[in-house]
Amino acid sequence: MSAQLACLTADVPVGGTLRLELEAAGGTVEVAMVRAEDGVLHAISDICSHGQVSLSDGEVEGSTVECWLHGSRFDLRTGAPTGLPAIRPVPVYPVTVDGERVLVDVDAPILIGKEN
Secondary structure: OOOEEEEEHHHOOOOOEEEEEEEEOOEEEEEEEEEOOOOOEEEEEOEOOOOOOEHHHOEEEOOEEEOOOOOOEEEOOOOOEEEOOOOOOOOEEOEEEEOOEEEEOOOOOEOOOOOO
């Protein structure tokens, strides 16, 4: 597979999230589409690497999203944890904005954050 239509730009407010289920070659992938406070759209795994809960239910601050359960924070650009108790990164996915369409490639996850 390749990049697929995930949502429209208007579906995700600045500082907000949208939970998505996208199809990958290996099955369904849960994705949190997040618009950072600077307006940039990011696709990040919707599953917290610490608490196994939905990150799309968390709060966006700057270019991070905070897990609602234990307060772990993740960098939207890299997936790296920026606040404990999480120590493992979460995958981020390439995003392309084509007019109003937001495309995400869940078959090309990027794990940039340092894994401890």
